[in-house]
Amino acid sequence: MKTSDLKDHEFNPYYKPYIEALGEVDLLNSLKSQVHNYPQFLASIPEDKLTYTYAKGKWTIAEILVHVLDSERVFQYRALRFARNDKTPLPGFDQNVYVPFSGANSRSIDEIIKEYKAVRKSTIALYETFDETILKRKGIASNSPMSVAALGFIMCGHQKHHRNIIRERYLKV
Numbered sequence: 001m002k003t004s005d006l007k008d009h010e011f012n013p014y015y016k017p018y019i020e021a022l023g024e025v026d027l028l029n030s031l032k033s034q035v036h037n038y039p040q041f042l043a044s045i046p047e048d049k050l051t052y053t054y055a056k057g058k059w060t061i062a063e064i065l066v067h068v069l070d071s072e073r074v075f076q077y078r079a080l081r082f083a084r085n086d087k088t089p090l091p092g093f094d095q096n097v098y099v100p101f102s103g104a105n106s107r108s109i110d111e112i113i114k115e116y117k118a119v120r121k122s123t124i125a126l127y128e129t130f131d132e133t134i135l136k137r138k139g140i141a142s143n144s145p146m147s148v149a150a151l152g153f154i155m156c157g158h159q160k161h162h163r164n165i166i167r168e169r170y171l172k173v
Contacts, residue, residue, distance in 0.1 A: 001026070001027045001132065001135050001149050002024060002025065002026055002027070003019055003020075003022055003023070003024055003025055003027075003153055004024055005149070006019065006147070006149060006150055006153065009145060010136075010138065010146065010147035010149065010150040011144070011145070011146055011147065011150035011151075011154065012142065012144035012145075012146070015150070015154045015157070017157075017161070018153070018154050018156075018157025018158050018160070018161055019150070019153045019154065019157050020157075021157050021160055021161060021164075022153060022156055022157050022160065027127065027135075027149060027152045027153060027156075028124070028127060028128065030153070030156045031120065031123060031124050031127060031155070031156060032124060034120065034156060034159060034160075035117060035120040035121060035124065038116065038120075038159060038163070039113045039116060039117060041163055042065065042109055042112060042113050042116065043109065043113060045061060045109060045166070045171070047108070047109055049061055049170065049171065050062040050105070050107075050108075050109060051105050052170060053170075054169045054170055059099060060104065060105055061166055061170050062104040062105050062107060062112070063099050063102065063104040063105065064162050064165070064166060065104065065112050065116075065162075066099075066102040066103075066104035066107070066112065067095055067098070067099055067102070067104075067162070068116075068158065068159050068162050069112075069115055069116060069119050070095070070098050070102065071095070071155070071158055072119050072120070072123060072155050072158075072159070073119060074093050075151045075152075075154060075155050075158075076119075076122065076123050076126060076151075076155070078090055078139065078141045078146060079126065079127075079148045079152065080126060081139060082137050082138060082139035082146065082147070082148050082151070083126075083130060083134045083137060085137060086139060087139065088139075089139070089140035089141070089143070090139065090140065090142070091141075091142070092141070092142035092143075123152075123155060127152055130148060134148055135147065135148050135149035135152075136148070136149065
């Protein structure tokens with residue numbers, strides 16, 4: 001499935017910038033290419049920069065990276081539930097509550113990379129089992145309809161969004 005196959009009613013408009021940032025991509029190819037190139041980006045971050053923040057009240061680089069992991073797990077869980085045709089509406093999650101309890105600032109880049117690869121490979125393994133019918137299946141998350149496909153593209157776009165923020169606001173200093 002390609003990004004152009006998504007319809008606006010398959011996701012909350014909040015996520016549209018994440019999907020649009022990907023351009024025209026195939027979902028599985030995007031998931032698989034990121035599992036190779038994102039760890040390379042992570043490895044390029046100097047270890048002493050992991051706890052850096054560019055302004056008071058902003059997350060550190062390590063906190064952003066673990067937030068990406070936490071979010072992928074939440075989106076993956078939603079995708080599994082909707083793929084299995086579970087019609088139970090799922091609540092949102094407050095990322096600002098998760099971050100202080102993530103322990104991100106005490107972790108090494110190697111630990112984060114190892115965890116990222118495990119989480120993304122799990123996402124890929126799940127999405128490889130989905131056919132077109134399953135990818136179009138929808139459920140309710142955070143009071144909005146979400147398709148299984150949209151959740152996959154959101155995971156890719158969310159990761160890209162945060163990579164860009166790290167590059168632009170944290171590493172150009």
